[in-house]
Amino acid sequence: MSSLTKETLLKRLFSDPKNYPYGFSRSGDFSIAESKALNEYGCLFAALVDRQFAPSDEEDRQFLAAALGEVEPQSTAERAWLKYQKRINRPKTGSIYGTRKTTDSNSRDEDAMMDVEDGLDIELDD
Template sequence: MTKLTRESLVSRLFNDPKNYPYGFSRSGDFSINESKALSQYGVLIAALVDGEISPSTPEDENFLAAAFGKQDPQSIAEKAWVKYQKRINRPKMGSIYGSHKTSIEIDGESTGEDDDISIELDEE
């Protein structure tokens, strides 16, 4: 197993295929500079936040402080990381159609759980 160093982490490009399958620059969530900074420093910041490496420079300590909300982000990389975390951890939107299962009738038998749903309107 190779030892993680700051230089080896900065040389890797950060990507998130689950949340940003087409990349940060094509998502519309980040500016060009933010997407470049996130790609360049994302692996390093993620390793610092996860505790895989310890901070070795004042810049690393600033990354950690901004990531944990102890100080306002100053650099573009810090701002991009905080924005990235807010985007991937935002609550998922609910469906406008509700959460009930639909019932499907096959050969005269209903297969849904919500067979007896009725809607009552208050008439004034």
């Protein structure tokens, strides 16, 4: 495997098909400038944050400090990366309907029978 350099990381286009299958620019989460910055600098930023690449100049050290929350982000690329991280790491929302899936109407009938067997007596008036 070749060693990572800043030039090779900047030549790669960054994408996240899991969270943004249609790209950053089509998601509605990012402006045009932010999506371009993520595509251009995303591989470098990911390598810096994951410690796969050591910062080689002051620009890299500034980004790393912003990504770790030590300083405020200055560039569009730094703000876009923090926004991207906030979006992909947000808590997942639950459903108001729960997580249990009903396969067919027979399972609902079986659930009703279990309620009756559990001591729930239903009396019907004539």
